[in-house]
Amino acid sequence: AQSVTQLDSHVSVSEGTPVLLRCNYSSSYSPSLFWYVQHPNKGLQLLLKYTSAATLVKGINGFEAEFKKSETSFHLTKPSAHMSDAAEYFCVVSDLGGGADGLTFGKGTHLIIQP
Amino acid sequence: EAGVAQSPRYKIIEKRQSVAFWCNPISGHATLYWYQQILGQGPKLLIQFQNNGVVDDSQLPKDRFSAERLKGVDSTLKIQPAKLEDSAVYLCASSFQGNGYTFGSGTRLTVV
Numbered sequence: 001a002q003s004v005t006q007l008d009s010h011v012s013v014s015e016g017t018p019v020l021l022r023c024n025y026s027s028s029y030s031p032s033l034f035w036y037v038q039h040p041n042k043g044l045q046l047l048l049k050y051t052s053a054a055t056l057v058k059g060i061n062g063f064e065a066e067f068k069k070s071e072t073s074f075h076l077t078k079p080s081a082h083m084s085d086a087a088e089y090f091c092v093v094s095d096l097g098g099g100a101d102g103l104t105f106g107k108g109t110h111l112i113i114q115p
Numbered sequence: 116e117a118g119v120a121q122s123p124r125y126k127i128i129e130k131r132q133s134v135a136f137w138c139n140p141i142s143g144h145a146t147l148y149w150y151q152q153i154l155g156q157g158p159k160l161l162i163q164f165q166n167n168g169v170v171d172d173s174q175l176p177k178d179r180f181s182a183e184r185l186k187g188v189d190s191t192l193k194i195q196p197a198k199l200e201d202s203a204v205y206l207c208a209s210s211f212q213g214n215g216y217t218f219g220s221g222t223r224l225t226v227v
Contacts, residue, residue, distance in 0.1 A: 044158070044206070044218040090157050102148055102171055103208075103216060105157030 002027045002093045006106035014114045019078040021109045023091030026072065033074045034092040034103070035065055044090070050074065061085070086113045117141065119219035121207050127225045133195035136222045140188070140209030144217075146170075149182055149192050150206040152221070158206055164190060197226045 007022040025031060035047040048059025055067040065076045074091060091106040120139040128134050140147050145166050150158035161180065163171040166187040175182070179198070184190040194201055204221040 043220045046215070049215075092157075101146075101210075102160040102163045103150075103158075105159070108155075108157050 002031065002095050002104045004091050004093050004104055004106035006089075006091050006109050008109050009107065010110045010112065012112040012114060013081050015083055016080050019076070019081045019085065019111065021076040021089050021091075021111065023074045023076065023106060024072050025074060025091070025093045027093055027095045029095035032094045032101075033065075033067060034094070035059065035063070035074075035076050036090045036092055036105075038088045038090065038108075040087070047076070047089075081111075081113050083113050083115065086111055119207055119209055119217050121205075121219035121222055123222055124220065125223050125225075127227060128197055130199055130226050131196040133193065134197055134224060135191055135193045136205050136207075136224075138190045138192070138207030138219060140190075140207070141211075141217055144209035144211050145187070146210045146212075147184060147190050148208045148210075148216070149190070150208065152204045152206055154203070161192070194224075197224075199226050202226045 003026045005024045013019055033050040036044045037047050038044050047063050048057045048065055050057045050067045058064045063078050065074055067074055088108045088110055090108050092103045094101050094103050122137050126134055147164045149161040151161050152158040161175045162182045164184045167184050180194055182192045202225050204223050206221045207219045208216045210216045
């Protein structure tokens with residue numbers, strides 16, 4: 001069984017300051033890990049994904065995440081927040097055991113950017 | 116490349132009525148998924164198809180929900196009868212051999 005825990009339901013940062021969104025996962029197999037972003041009334045957009053290659057993954061819009069197996073973490077970071085980053089962020093895990101590779105989503109972190 | 120198409124975009128029904136949602140995945144994507152996203156929560160997988168076969172429907176409330184993908188292309192998700200707690204956005208996604216998932220814009224269902 002797989003699961004994801006997003007440690008913060010809301011994160012508020014000032015524009016231009018670093019962003020850290022925390023995620024821990026549990027998986028029975030070698031997982032694939034993703035971060036998705038959802039802007040209000042918009043669809044889900046893939047930010048980045050980890051699939052057992054490099055542990056530091058770079059995504060779109062300046063985001064990156066580091067896979068740490070020993071800590072079962074996959075935190076999302078960005079050096080400098082922009083107002084357009086305000087959205088809901090989901091950490092997602094998928095393990096490929098048995099062919100069922102449906103995504104398991106965390107509950108989401110609402111990112112607020114203060115001007 | 117055309118995205119995942121879903122219809123309708125919005126639907127309002129009364130409880131105990133039935134409703135159906137349609138999804139057309141990206142051409143060539145053998146795997147199709149239906150997710151339910153209740154307001155304020157992350158999407159939850161309802162069912163996964165590989166071509167026209169069901170791979171995982173462990174979280175599908177089978178007493179009222181059904182889904183089919185008869186020709187291995189487009190898919191229909193049905194709710195009968197609907198309950199108030201079924202109010203949610205229903206998302207369809209497709210993938211090619213697990214290499215990236217593309218989501219549709221979803222159908223927002225309101226049950227009154």
